Amino acid sequence: MINNIQLNNFRSYKDLQVELSKNINVFIGENGQGKTNLLEAIYFISNIRSHRTRSDKDLIHVEDDFARIIVNTEKNNKKEKIMCVIHAEGKYFSINNNVVAKTSDILGRINTILFYPNETKIFSDTPSSRRTFFDVEIGKTSKNYTRIFQEFNNLLKDRNRLLKEEKIDKILLDVITKKMIESQLFIINERKFITEFINNKIKNNLKKLSSDEFEIDMTYISSVKDLNFDEMLSKYNSNIDRDSFARTTTEGIHRDDYEFKTNGVEISKYLSQGQTRLVLLAIKFVLIDYIILKTKENPILLLDDVLSELDLNHQKKLIKSIPNYVQTIITTTEYNLVFKNADIRKYQIKESKILIKEDFDVKQ
Numbered sequence: 001m002i003n004n005i006q007l008n009n010f011r012s013y014k015d016l017q018v019e020l021s022k023n024i025n026v027f028i029g030e031n032g033q034g035k036t037n038l039l040e041a042i043y044f045i046s047n048i049r050s051h052r053t054r055s056d057k058d059l060i061h062v063e064d065d066f067a068r069i070i071v072n073t074e075k076n077n078k079k080e081k082i083m084c085v086i087h088a089e090g091k092y093f094s095i096n097n098n099v100v101a102k103t104s105d106i107l108g109r110i111n112t113i114l115f116y117p118n119e120t121k122i123f124s125d126t127p128s129s130r131r132t133f134f135d136v137e138i139g140k141t142s143k144n145y146t147r148i149f150q151e152f153n154n155l156l157k158d159r160n161r162l163l164k165e166e167k168i169d170k171i172l173l174d175v176i177t178k179k180m181i182e183s184q185l186f187i188i189n190e191r192k193f194i195t196e197f198i199n200n201k202i203k204n205n206l207k208k209l210s211s212d213e214f215e216i217d218m219t220y221i222s223s224v225k226d227l228n229f230d231e232m233l234s235k236y237n238s239n240i241d242r243d244s245f246a247r248t249t250t251e252g253i254h255r256d257d258y259e260f261k262t263n264g265v266e267i268s269k270y271l272s273q274g275q276t277r278l279v280l281l282a283i284k285f286v287l288i289d290y291i292i293l294k295t296k297e298n299p300i301l302l303l304d305d306v307l308s309e310l311d312l313n314h315q316k317k318l319i320k321s322i323p324n325y326v327q328t329i330i331t332t333t334e335y336n337l338v339f340k341n342a343d344i345r346k347y348q349i350k351e352s353k354i355l356i357k358e359d360f361d362v363k364q
Contacts, residue, residue, distance in 0.1 A: 001327045003072045009064035011037035012352040021345035024328045034352035035331035039302045045069045046110035111299040124268035127257035141294035152183035164247045181232045184253045195220040205282040208321040214262045222256040301328040
């Protein structure tokens, strides 16, 4: 849980300090007032990257040389101060004023689940975007997954580099291929597990969020997922001529995909935009359970502009579906009556400043 957050020179924020409720926090403001920037800061310090830009320099206020994020957290009655400073040469993190040697060590200190409207495009986007989506979610709960995934990518680069040579060193190719297979077997198991986990739970979450009756079936698609080590090695060996001609590795987990269908049709071609949004939200709620299962800790739920394109009935269902043990931060452009149905702390943002803060404790 985040008790408070401080921002200095981050995006539109010159200086912000705000205390957060352990329950639902709603930030209300017109577009362009800094609501999404606040969520981005929380996402960044928990995931060591932004969901909106690949360049950390974009996060620094235009008039300044650095940006700083400080969050004070509490977990199992243990308090921590986590800080990130972003500057032209890079970024560094500290925990309780002690500099973290490896940036990756920050992963897992704060687990967040973020929803933002444009993310619904993953259902119609490239396989790469869907792989990245779930690899990030798995990596949040497993440093081992992140490490092995990085190892695989390095091996894949080495193999592809070897395949581009005029005379291929087949002994070295075999060594690299075998190491790649070992990495892939682990990654495949984790990808299969999260797929099965979502399939088992998404139906109940959709019922909570939607009055419409439709079911979602998620499928993990891979040419190597059901093969053992020897079968994968045989497949790679039989593909050497094709790979040599293509000068790249043509099969493996780097070409996997995830498919989402309802009534046998891809949801991007069947469901409305509002329904697609509900499917994504249902997946996010399943991921809450996934993170709790894997880490034994409650994540923080970040919902950016989540109420738009949802009618009042679905808005009520959404607020009611938020678990009371999950700290939640919502952004919206206007005050909504659904916020009176729960214990909510409300803030008004204008020009990246908090103008109003009210506590609501309305009986159900």
